[in-house]
């Protein structure tokens with residue numbers, strides 16, 4: 001009897017697993033199809049993660065609006081995508097809108113320009129950002145403010161300028177690229193980490209407030225990614241750091257992170273942490289045993305200071 005049951009259950013289980021996998025594949029295809037013709041805005045599209053997001057969303061058939069400060073570099077991305085042949089899916093030549101996110105007074109006119117491209121926005125990906133390296137004791141308050149302007153007030157201003165049109169249409173998805181440092185703070189990153197913590201808080205509030213209009217909000221928090229983020233980082237006196245850190249060089253491939261962003265949009269994921277075991281454990285430790293986390297960070301601060309002095 002047991003053997004008979006076993007014989008019957010095994011194919012049933014295999015069939016169920018197979019069906020679940022098939023359903024998942026169909027669901028993924030449907031989600032990806034959902035991006036066809038969608039109007040997707042990407043800030044910081046001239047390099048790094050933003051550029052990879054442009055490639056991935058373009059290949060999925062989205063109508064892109066690429067933003068950055070440097071029109072020439074944005075145009076290079078447009079040319080690259082224009083020359084990509086995709087026989088399976090209709091693709092579109094992206095539009096560009098050039099503006100400085102840290103100057104909030106120009107953001108509303110940039111948003112108007114964005115909205116004029118296709119009349120609406122389906123997905124806004126707030127990706128642009130800068131990092132910072134410095135000791136709080138040696139950092140000008142103006143630097144703290146500047147990083148906040150680019151990483152926090154810029155995305156906030158752009159989001160609020162686009163939001164009413166999404167609410168009117170009862171449709172839209174807002175994504176923000178935060179960081180593991182939006183969940184935990186590590187030494188010598190005060191300006192950056194503070195801007196990412198503020199980002200997490202603002203977009204969590206936004207999610208709750210726009211849920212009733214049918215809008216989605218995704219906060220994506222990656223660990224290190226292999227981009228020019230550390231090279232472009234500012235230091236305590238406002239000068240450029242200009243170094244490719246080992247942590248950055250050994251970081252995740254931006255292509256993989258861009259695919260994770262696409263997945264977050266397709267699957268309407270609300271909060272995505274893309275990090276290895278240690279940073280993930282650190283996030284839990286910060287919540288569950290903060291005293292130990294603070295001790296570990298204090299010794300990390302001393303260790304890093306010693307390395308700098310050597």
Ligand SMILES: NC(=O)C1=CN([C@@H]2O[C@H](COP(=O)(O)OP(=O)(O)OC[C@H]3O[C@@H](n4cnc5c(N)ncnc54)[C@H](OP(=O)(O)O)[C@@H]3O)[C@@H](O)[C@H]2O)C=CC1
Nearest residue numbers: 044046047048049069100101102128129224225227228229
């Ligand atoms: N690399 C990493 O290790 C990690 C990165 N992140 C986040 O990913 C996002 C993308 O960074 P990443 O690709 O790594 O770094 P990059 O330095 O390669 O890209 C940053 C992008 O932001 C744009 N940008 C910077 N300042 C402004 C501004 N004032 N106005 C408009 N655009 C601006 C830049 O465009 P341009 O200079 O042409 O204007 C550039 O395209 C950032 O938010 C970063 O915090 C999160 C976790 C880890």
Ligand SMILES: CCCCCCCCCCCCCCCC(=O)OCC(=O)COP(=O)(O)O
Nearest residue numbers: 131132179180181222223224278279281282285
């Ligand atoms: C239960 C055991 C837990 C052990 C925890 C040990 C503590 C380990 C600390 C790990 C810190 C991880 C920091 C990760 C930082 C990160 O990934 O940042 C992503 C960025 O945004 C990078 O920007 P940056 O400018 O800093 O290069």
